[in-house]
Amino acid sequence: MREMSKTRAKKTKKQIILEEAATLFREKGYSATTMRDIAGKVGVEAASLYNHITGKEQILSQICFSLADTYTSKMDVILNSNESAIDKIKELLLLHVEINAMSSPLASVMNDEWRHLTEPEHGEFLEKRRAYENHFLTIIEEGIADGSVVVSDSKVALYTMLSSIRWLQHWYHSNKDMNVESVKETIIGLLMNGIKKA
Amino acid sequence: MREMSKTRAKKTKKQIILEEAATLFREKGYSATTMRDIAGKVGVEAASLYNHITGKEQILSQICFSLADTYTSKMDVILNSNESAIDKIKELLLLHVEINAMSSPLASVMNDEWRHLTEPEHGEFLEKRRAYENHFLTIIEEGIADGSVVVSDSKVALYTMLSSIRWLQHWYHSNKDMNVESVKETIIGLLMNGIKKA
DNA sequence: CCTACCGATCGGTAGG
DNA sequence: CCTACCGATCGGTAGG
Numbered sequence: 001m002r003e004m005s006k007t008r009a010k011k012t013k014k015q016i017i018l019e020e021a022a023t024l025f026r027e028k029g030y031s032a033t034t035m036r037d038i039a040g041k042v043g044v045e046a047a048s049l050y051n052h053i054t055g056k057e058q059i060l061s062q063i064c065f066s067l068a069d070t071y072t073s074k075m076d077v078i079l080n081s082n083e084s085a086i087d088k089i090k091e092l093l094l095l096h097v098e099i100n101a102m103s104s105p106l107a108s109v110m111n112d113e114w115r116h117l118t119e120p121e122h123g124e125f126l127e128k129r130r131a132y133e134n135h136f137l138t139i140i141e142e143g144i145a146d147g148s149v150v151v152s153d154s155k156v157a158l159y160t161m162l163s164s165i166r167w168l169q170h171w172y173h174s175n176k177d178m179n180v181e182s183v184k185e186t187i188i189g190l191l192m193n194g195i196k197k198a
Numbered sequence: 199m200r201e202m203s204k205t206r207a208k209k210t211k212k213q214i215i216l217e218e219a220a221t222l223f224r225e226k227g228y229s230a231t232t233m234r235d236i237a238g239k240v241g242v243e244a245a246s247l248y249n250h251i252t253g254k255e256q257i258l259s260q261i262c263f264s265l266a267d268t269y270t271s272k273m274d275v276i277l278n279s280n281e282s283a284i285d286k287i288k289e290l291l292l293l294h295v296e297i298n299a300m301s302s303p304l305a306s307v308m309n310d311e312w313r314h315l316t317e318p319e320h321g322e323f324l325e326k327r328r329a330y331e332n333h334f335l336t337i338i339e340e341g342i343a344d345g346s347v348v349v350s351d352s353k354v355a356l357y358t359m360l361s362s363i364r365w366l367q368h369w370y371h372s373n374k375d376m377n378v379e380s381v382k383e384t385i386i387g388l389l390m391n392g393i394k395k396a
Numbered sequence: 397c398c399t400a401c402c403g404a405t406c407g408g409t410a411g412g
Numbered sequence: 413c414c415t416a417c418c419g420a421t422c423g424g425t426a427g428g
Contacts, residue, residue: 031229032314035407047409048413056407112310116230156376156384159369164362171357178354186354194392233423245425246397254423 014052017042021059022105026169030060030113061121064114067106068128071095075135085143090192092136096165097184103172111166133158143195150197161191212250215240219257220303224367228258228311259319262312265304266326269293273333283341288390290334294363295382301370309364331356341393348395359389 011019020041024033035056039046053059078091100107114125136158143149151157165187171178218239222231233254237244251257276289298305312323334356341347349355363385369376 029227029229029314031227034405036405045414046407047415050408051413116227151384151388153376153380153384156381157388159365160362160385160388163365164358166364167357167361178351182351183354186349186351187358190349190355190358190389190392193396194388198391198396232421234421243398244423245399248424249397 012052013042017049017052018059018063019105022063022109025060025063025113026105026108030109030116057116057118057121060109060113061117061125063106063109064117064121064125065128067099067110068125068132071099071132072128075132079135079139084148085139085146086148086192086196088139089143089149089195090188092139093161093165093188093191094184096162097168097187100165100168101171101180101183103169108169111169136162140195148197149195151195157195161195164191210250211240215247215250216257216260217303220261220307223258223261223311224303224306228307228314255314255316255319258307258311259315259323261304261307262315262319262323263326265297265308266323266330269297269330270326273330277333277337282346283337283344284346284390284394286337287341287347287393288386290337291359291363291386291389292382294360295366295385298363298366299369299378299381301367306367309367334360338393346395347393349393355393359393362389 017038021033021038024037024041027033028037034046035049036046038059039049042049074095075092078088078095081088081091083091115122117125137154140149140151140154140158144151144154168183168187171183215236219231219236222235222239225231226235233244233247236257237247240247272293273290276286276293279286279289281289313320315323335352338347338349338352338356342349342352366381366385369381
């Protein structure tokens with residue numbers, strides 16, 4: 001490992017550790033990833049990691065909460081816009097597609113590894129997720145109220161839509177032949193078609 | 199090593215071990231589940247498990263392949279029926295909803311823990327899955343050809359639909375208030391609406 | 397199916 | 413950031 005010639009702003013060692021850990025967590029899962037694995041990717045001995053982080057679980061929780069915060073703040077912008085309910089739904093779905101399609105390992109880790117958090121982080125994460133889902137539900141119900149959305153159960157529709165996008169988080173290495181923009185169009189088209197008034 | 203005598207009369211100890219292991223794998227993940235965890239649930243010492251199974255990974259692979267075989271054989275029945283392409287798609291989606299909504303721990307383990315298989319099982323599993331997906335793709339393309347299905351990319355549509363159903367595998371403990379039949383209708387309605395000719 | 401126990405490896409610490 | 417090393421625990425084996 002030589003110098004990183006990124007023209008970007010300088011990353012802290014802690015950021016590098018979080019990124020390498022996220023990649024490993026996505027590949028092997030949290031439990032199967034060892035501190036020695038992470039240290040190897042970063043290029044230091046395992047003991048040296050502890051100068052930058054307090055432990056393995058702190059790495060996981062910082063990954064989970066940083067992406068959760070990204071979702072929440074981007075949702076706030078969409079919620080405070082003047083768009084119609086159905087357009088807000090479309091924008092939220094696009095947000096999810098973009099985050100998952102970028103194949104940032106963060107998305108995989110937040111979606112699949114959060115359950116390895118212990119209390120109190122475990123409960124806090126669940127609470128954050130519940131709040132996010134409730135905001136999303138409110139918009140869906142607005143769409144039902146104004147007649148632009150037709151679904152028989154808003155909760156089931158929400159979970160179905162959010163779940164349907166998650167395959168993208170593992171997609172990058174298996175289907176490199178697909179074009180991101182056309183994938184985005186197809187998914188959004190299918191989902192919006194599914195909930196829109198005929 | 200002693201001879202293994204197979205008793206088919208009733209539920210064997212091996213079956214009990216596989217079931218308890220599947221439940222634990224769903225809860226904590228494969229890597230975080232120890233043989234002592236499994237032994238505790240079964241009611242024996244860890245060393246005694248090895249009279250019925252050859253190791254931890256064999257437990258995982260038997261779970262993954264047994265459900266994969268269930269999917270394959272049920273798909274065969276649907277494929278050999280006289281139904282139209284769009285009706286076959288609907289039946290396949292119903293099959294997925296039913297298996298995931300039953301909340302059998304098998305579904306979670308097959309979907310999320312298969313990556314912990316080592317070679318050659320890992321490759322064999324991937325090959326089985328690829329074959330299944332290709333059969334499914336063929337029917338979608340039949341639907342496109344006969345004009346009953348309208349999607350801009352059959353592969354993206356397939357992954358989106360299959361992925362959209364997976365949230366059900368974790369649903370049982372978080373949303374006990376929902377009715378299975380109405381959930382089924384909402385999901386299938388949304389997805390079929392999304393791909394059907396307007 | 398048990399007791400006894402193994403080599404390996406885990407997350408993490410001490411001390412420089 | 414390193415070397416050295418810890419107690420705990422892992423999957424699995426020996427032998428009865």
